[in-house]
Amino acid sequence: MESLEKVLIQHPFVEGLPSEHIHLIVGCAKNVVFEPGKYLFKENEEANSFYIIRSGKVALEIYSPDVGSIIIQTLGEGDIIGWSWMVPPYQWRFDARAVELTRVIELDGTCLRNKCEADPGLGYEIMKRLASVFEQRINAMRLQLLDLYGKK
Amino acid sequence: MQVMFPSTFKVQRFIKETHDTFTIELKSLERKNGFNFEPGQFNMIYVFGVGEIPISISGDPYKSGILVHTTRAVGTVTKEMAKLKKDDIVGIRGPFGRPWPVKEAIGNDVLLVAGGIGLAPLRPVIYHVLANREYYGRIILLYGARTPQDILYKKELEKLKSRLDIDIIVTVDRAVKNWTGNVGVVTTLIPRAPFDPLNTTAMICGPEIMMRYTIVELLKRGLPKDSIYVSMERNMKCGVGFCGHCQYGTEFVCKDGPVFTYKEIEHLFGKREL
Numbered sequence: 001m002e003s004l005e006k007v008l009i010q011h012p013f014v015e016g017l018p019s020e021h022i023h024l025i026v027g028c029a030k031n032v033v034f035e036p037g038k039y040l041f042k043e044n045e046e047a048n049s050f051y052i053i054r055s056g057k058v059a060l061e062i063y064s065p066d067v068g069s070i071i072i073q074t075l076g077e078g079d080i081i082g083w084s085w086m087v088p089p090y091q092w093r094f095d096a097r098a099v100e101l102t103r104v105i106e107l108d109g110t111c112l113r114n115k116c117e118a119d120p121g122l123g124y125e126i127m128k129r130l131a132s133v134f135e136q137r138i139n140a141m142r143l144q145l146l147d148l149y150g151k152k
Numbered sequence: 153m154q155v156m157f158p159s160t161f162k163v164q165r166f167i168k169e170t171h172d173t174f175t176i177e178l179k180s181l182e183r184k185n186g187f188n189f190e191p192g193q194f195n196m197i198y199v200f201g202v203g204e205i206p207i208s209i210s211g212d213p214y215k216s217g218i219l220v221h222t223t224r225a226v227g228t229v230t231k232e233m234a235k236l237k238k239d240d241i242v243g244i245r246g247p248f249g250r251p252w253p254v255k256e257a258i259g260n261d262v263l264l265v266a267g268g269i270g271l272a273p274l275r276p277v278i279y280h281v282l283a284n285r286e287y288y289g290r291i292i293l294l295y296g297a298r299t300p301q302d303i304l305y306k307k308e309l310e311k312l313k314s315r316l317d318i319d320i321i322v323t324v325d326r327a328v329k330n331w332t333g334n335v336g337v338v339t340t341l342i343p344r345a346p347f348d349p350l351n352t353t354a355m356i357c358g359p360e361i362m363m364r365y366t367i368v369e370l371l372k373r374g375l376p377k378d379s380i381y382v383s384m385e386r387n388m389k390c391g392v393g394f395c396g397h398c399q400y401g402t403e404f405v406c407k408d409g410p411v412f413t414y415k416e417i418e419h420l421f422g423k424r425e426l
Contacts, residue, residue, distance in 0.1 A: 059335065069329040073336045078344060099332055136340075139365070143337040144325050148359045149268030149298040 004029055008105065011052055013080060013129050021122050028111035034058075034098035040081065041092045047084035048109045053077055056102025061095040073140075074099065080133050085109025086126075155392055158198045158243025159183065161219060163236050169222060170302050173269060174234055175210070178219040178242065186216030187244075190251035191276030192355075192383060192411045196391050197221065198243030199236075203229045206388040206406070208273035209247060214283055219244065222272035222304065248391040250411050252277050253381055254284075257353035260379075261289040263345065265366050267296045267338055267358025271304045273383055274357050278312070285317055289352075292319045292345055296338025296362070299326050319346060338362065342369035349374035355411075357383040364422055367414055377415035384409050384417070 005026045008014050014022055031054075034040060040051060040058060051058075057076050061069040072094065075081055084092050086109070116123030161178035168174050180187055189209050198204040205227070211220025225234035236242070254277060262281055264274050274293075281288050293312075297303045303322060313320045321341050323334035334341070339362070354370055356363045363382050370380055386398040386405040393407035401420040403409060414421070 057334075059329075061329070067328060071327045071329065071331060071335040073340075074323075074334045076334075076344065140337050140340050143339065143361070143365060146361065147298065147325070148337075148362050149296070149302065149325070 004031065004105065007054065008052075011078065013052060013133075017125055021119075021125060024115050024119070024122060025107065025112065028108040028115065029105050030108075032104050032106045034102045034104065036098055036100050036102075038098050040096040040098065040102075040104070042095045043092055045092050047082065047090045047092045049106050050080065050082035050085050050109055050112075051096075051104040051106055053079050053081065054103040054105060056104075057099040058102055059097050059099050061097060063095065069095065069097075073137075073144075080130075082109075083130050083134070085113065086130060155245065156390070158196070158204075158245050160241050161244050163238055163240045163242070164218065166236055166238065169304050172226070173222060173224045173302075173304060175220060175222040176233065176236055176242075177211070178221070178244070179217065180219070180244075181241070187219045187247075188216050189213060189247035189276075191254055191280050192252035192273060193247035193249050194273075194388075194391075194406075194410065195219070195221070195244050195246030195248070196388075197229075197233070198245070199229050199232045200241070200243065202232045204243070204245075204389075205229045206248075206391065208383070208410075210272035210275045212279040213276050214279065222269070222275075224269050245391055248388075248406055250407075250409055252355050252383075252411050253353060254280050257281075258287045259289070259351075261347040261352040262291045263347050263352050263354040263370075264291075264293045265295075265338060265342070265354065265356045265358070266293065267362040267366075268298065268302070269304065270356075270358030270362075270383075271295055274355060275305065277355060278318075282315075282318065290319065290347055291317065292347055293321070294338055294341045294345060295320070295322045296341075296358070297322065297324050299324050300331050300333070321345065337365075339365045339369045342366065342373060350376075353379050353381070355381045355383075360385070360422075367421075377418060378413045380414040381411055382414060382417070382421075383411050386410075 059071045060073045160181045164179045165177040194206045194208045207221045207223050210222040225231045266274050327335050356366050384405050388406040389395045389397040391406045393404040398405040
């Protein structure tokens with residue numbers, strides 16, 4: 001657990017949190033490895049965790065019957081995956097597939113959500129950090145939608 | 153006014169790069185010493201009977217015998233250019249413009265950020281820094297394309313990826329499952345790109361919106377404004393600052409640019425009136 005804490009405190013997501021909050025988060029965390037091709041989660045499954053990628057690459061995908069799986073975005077080392085654990089009805093909206101051997105810290109969303117409910121200070125800090133991830137992803141997604149390199 | 157007269161070049165090779173981009177390799181019929189240019193400069197290419205347009209040079213600056221241009225068939229002249237065949241003749245005026253800062257970057261990490269066809273004007277920089285590898289720190293190319301099928305110079309990039317002295321990271325905006333590379337806009341690659349922000353020269357080329365957001369990410373990483381260079385695109389006609397078509401504030405893109413530091417044009421960048 002101590003080594004997991006060491007890894008976690010270096011990540012921007014928990015940077016600046018007081019040690020008691022970090023202890024609470026670490027209590028919900030574990031190391032997990034995904035072989036290439038394995039899914040971290042699939043669309044419509046219950047969302048009860050989120051992930052910090054330590055190494056590897058994960059593709060966020062959506063399935064279309066006529067095209068197959070369309071990759072919306074890939075995420076790599078240091079990225080965070082998943083906020084559906086925080087938002088009712090707690091269901092994944094996309095598939096997340098390991099493109100290569102991927103090591104993650106998996107955080108138990110239900111455990112963390114309960115701790116956030118019990119400690120609004122922690123809850124606010126987590127929401128601020130998630131909001132920053134949302135902002136980056138939304139900005140990137142908006143640029144992606146512009147089809148910048150298409151014909152003018 | 154010799155600069156206003158095109159000299160003639162013969163098409164040596166026509167290469168179809170993607171469904172809408174192509175490269176032409178040209179040989180001078182008049183210049184015995186070949187064609188010398190600096191990375192980032194452009195030529196005015198005259199397709200006889202059709203018109204003249206500015207296109208960046210995308211070949212190796214150390215191979216003066218051959219002049220290389222890559223472009224996309226999108227307008228009247230480039231659509232005609234796309235029909236060129238071996239031995240066809242075109243007119244060339246140039247080279248024009250301020251080049252990429254390959255001399256100023258000596259001793260620094262070199263970060264190249266390209267979007268779409270914007271890789272073409274940066275390719276001479278890649279040739280230059282690799283030919284003078286010992287003078288530079290890390291060399292990183294971040295390249296964003298629309299789809300895997302739209303990646304320019306695909307084979308060449310694959311070859312470069314096998315080198316240990318350059319980091320090439322490619323991302324596409326859209327892909328399906330068999331693509332194992334990155335998906336997402338090129339700006340998402342910047343937070344983790346391996347360069348030292350205080351000792352890096354960044355050169356950006358692509359659509360202006362992409363360059364704006366790339367600059368935002370580079371500033372977040374701590375790059376000084378005068379270490380960020382962009383290549384601007386405006387309506388260049390004469391190539392030497394006479395006609396004024398490409399005026400950009402107090403600057404002429406053809407003569408004072410097309411390469412500028414962000415610090416020089418920060419006050420103009422993104423201005424809708426310009």
